[in-house]
Amino acid sequence: GFGAAMARSDLSVPEAAAKAMSLYLLFAIGFKGGVGVAEAGAGGQLVAALLAGTVLSAATPFLAFVILLRISTLSRIDAAAVAAHYGSISVVTFVAGTTALTAAGIAYEGFMVAVAAAMEAPAILAALWLVGKREGDGADLWRDVFLNGSIVLLVGSFGIGWVTGPSGLDQISPFIVAPFAGVLCIFLLDMGLVAGRGFRDAGAALTWPVLGFGIAMPLIGASCGLAAATAIGLSTGGAALMAILAGSASYIAVPAAMRVALPEANPSISLTMSLGVTFPFNLTLGVPLYIAAAATIGG
Amino acid sequence: GFGAAMARSDLSVPEAAAKAMSLYLLFAIGFKGGVGVAEAGAGGQLVAALLAGTVLSAATPFLAFVILLRISTLSRIDAAAVAAHYGSISVVTFVAGTTALTAAGIAYEGFMVAVAAAMEAPAILAALWLVGKREGDGADLWRDVFLNGSIVLLVGSFGIGWVTGPSGLDQISPFIVAPFAGVLCIFLLDMGLVAGRGFRDAGAALTWPVLGFGIAMPLIGASCGLAAATAIGLSTGGAALMAILAGSASYIAVPAAMRVALPEANPSISLTMSLGVTFPFNLTLGVPLYIAAAATIGG
């Protein structure tokens, strides 16, 4: 995919189809998570995991911000914007992680879907606080972020899955389960194309320290995620997912929020890092690594 | 779905994907109907049912018009436009009805799909007649209405299904049967969002009598449908579907026709009633009620 994009191929999935696929993936993963909770029950661990996720999402940007200011020549604004991306999460990386876990036969808590939803937004708040933005059209921004499609759809389908339980899954499983791997595969190919294009566009801003950050930060984030998961006693699969969430960087919700709240930040820097460096790193090396680490700790 | 829309979420299925889903549903339901007729044969009942449907579609607007003028303060034009919507049908409600029947193990005549197609247009003619519109670009309007995608696709796929029969269904069943419930589910969620948005926009026009009409009229229509179905001796499932058709209101074909032929009518009134009141009512309470009524009468 990457090579094709670098050479400016015309091979792009239409925007509407990409959006439909992402809605499908969000719906399917949310629904399956809800069914998982209906089967296994949730208990206090759900609350603990939600809390841990929220704290991780809000704390990571501080760490990322400090590191970026030290190692790169990015402005404070740009550094804060990048930091927000790394505090938040990438749902597609999460989905790929659940697929890898299922393929490896490792179970995970269904409620991790809800944790993913909870981790999308706090990082934005933290990043804005970092550059002293608290005034202005705050309420508006929050509505934008919270009612952003992905959070609503994840939480909504999670709820539906929880209510209908396994019997609901049986009924729509030809739709939810069978085409899932295929849709994910096409979507990842398309993301690869988009990521490749980003590289082409953002050339200059990509100094070596910045590229290095794009690989080091997910490792740092994932370590924090593993630590938190161990602290609250998640299963091996759940700990791996928490690491994946903490180690992934947003490329949809946060970029849009940053355009509204920090328009002075250069969007191609953060997008290239999250989509062009961290996303492929996580998919190829990160996810297997986090799973192995979780298995080592958990086993 | 509704709550999200009320708060203006950004969670909308792209127009192209929604259209593709609706084409898929029309194709699948038409094809399955055709296969049903190929298996069971059609005979004179098909003709009787088509005739009954056409009469119902043409007569209902008169009833609706009179009721609306009596209970509400709508202008004659607006009342006629609303009446046209209630005479015509909602294919999605019909599809949901067939799914509910299948789930309940009740058989129905495959040719009801053709009846659905036949009931789309007569209501428009009736409504225009009510406000004395007979001149003008009539031929154009008829081309618009008859060659409107849904009628052509329903009739076309019905014909294909009839010709290919059960062997054709076997071949494409992974495409037609398996994902059906899932696509319908997503489509209904999306319709819910759109309906919710409508509510937000049309606030003032929604007086209590008008809201009441949106619930009473489907009951009246469905009763007429049941009576007609009993008169021509349809099966329980067929009678339920005839009730569903007569009780449902259009929100695609008729709105477009009204914009062309009655531009003075306020589109948000009729759309909010048909999509915002009657559609959810039918899906949640109406369909089970009509099926129960048909079973009582038929059994």
Add this chain to the structure above:
Amino acid sequence: GFGAAMARSDLSVPEAAAKAMSLYLLFAIGFKGGVGVAEAGAGGQLVAALLAGTVLSAATPFLAFVILLRISTLSRIDAAAVAAHYGSISVVTFVAGTTALTAAGIAYEGFMVAVAAAMEAPAILAALWLVGKREGDGADLWRDVFLNGSIVLLVGSFGIGWVTGPSGLDQISPFIVAPFAGVLCIFLLDMGLVAGRGFRDAGAALTWPVLGFGIAMPLIGASCGLAAATAIGLSTGGAALMAILAGSASYIAVPAAMRVALPEANPSISLTMSLGVTFPFNLTLGVPLYIAAAATIGG
């Protein structure tokens, strides 16, 4: 489909959905071809077939050009543009051919997918040479053509299929295999609509000799294809596919290239011939005929 289009129905699959379906078909056919090669091995025949395909694609336009100048009143430019279409290939016809072969239980070489990719472009070069176009923005044009979505996607998914082999197919088969026939069917219906529309638009240019060419040329091309396939010793299925490729005419890649390189050519002439005459001819009569011919020769 055709009748509906002639009457200007509004029944068109949204552009984004059509593009998504075509990407799906290209991906699925490429992937399956790659898996076929992984299972059966490729050897020297792959190279021979690629070479034969390239020569066929480059030679057919000369033949077509001479015939067109002799039998019609088309200008040299228009004749060259039409000739380029007939030298190149139609992937959808190829896909329909593989489906027909599978249905008939005839095996074919998986690498024919690569041959299809190789045959897309040489015809364009040949046609430009015919009208003395060698200067200008050549490099640009070649990038346009080679990185045109379909070639990249075919070759890419072919490579992926080859690498992952049958085990990869098992994993994504619910996505690749099951919905394939359905998507192809819908896509063909939609192509029928588009083709029908073309007819309506290009009326005058369609003289009888030109229409005749649209049917004779695929037969001539397919004969050359059969001869070449026999010469290099392809299986019955492979020979049928080579005939189908040589006999089919492009309607996506070549039209776009002609708009860039030969803007003086009237696009509706070549598009109507390739999409309105040759495409339906091949789908209905051509493909079965070529398969029968290949079986006669091969058996």
Add this chain to the structure above:
Amino acid sequence: METHAAKRVEIIIEAVMEGRLRDALLSAGVTGLTVLPVLGGAGSSGVWSREGQIGRAGMVAVVCIVRPERVDPLLEAAFSVVERHIGVICITDCEVLRAERF
């Protein structure tokens, strides 16, 4: 380069009326027109948006460049179609190359 005075007429109209407007303009002697999609808008009949719509809902913008002397028949043709419908007509002075085309 040499340019010639012309008029650019922009008509924002409901999508269902597009075919009728096009036919009316072409009958009024217009040599060409271009149709642009519209995502949403606001006006006396409220705020609307294309998102999540189905069917041929919404509006389109039709742009038509004509010689100055052809504006009046064009406006009359357009107005006869648009009259009873919501929508906007806006005329701007402009210059074109290749005047013989208009």
Add this chain to the structure above:
Amino acid sequence: METHAAKRVEIIIEAVMEGRLRDALLSAGVTGLTVLPVLGGAGSSGVWSREGQIGRAGMVAVVCIVRPERVDPLLEAAFSVVERHIGVICITDCEVLRAERF
């Protein structure tokens, strides 16, 4: 036909700001506006294209036709939203039918 002088204001702005711009314009007394999609562009911040994008990326073009005397409040409202953002504002003289609508 009788036409009236007006101004056509075209604002090219990031899609995420569309709602805020619409609200600002309507508060500034504008009677209507139309939003057109944008496929791509180029500017001081580089070349971009909608192809393959996800999310509410990209830009939109907002067209707003107003009476001449309402241009200034409109520009002020628009500018307050656009100021910190990339984008372009362009004002053209135009003529409209049915002046009472603007």
Add this chain to the structure above:
Amino acid sequence: METHAAKRVEIIIEAVMEGRLRDALLSAGVTGLTVLPVLGGAGSSGVWSREGQIGRAGMVAVVCIVRPERVDPLLEAAFSVVERHIGVICITDCEVLRAERF
């Protein structure tokens, strides 16, 4: 607010030529441009519509706002690309804010 005279050039051209046109305009010193999608149209080469098309068919509208003195090089650059192709170029006087950007 303070505005500055400028020119708005609108070029309707086949989608396959978009990249070449953009490169030509940027080489001619244009500081920015915006590409809008086109749904359909009519002209000397007939009526066409995007519906049901596949591939990069159809046309796009490229809008380019420039200082008055840059119009001539722009038109020459555009014309060299468009010359052999179907399409329309239309120039309008306009005013812009933030003149330093153009």
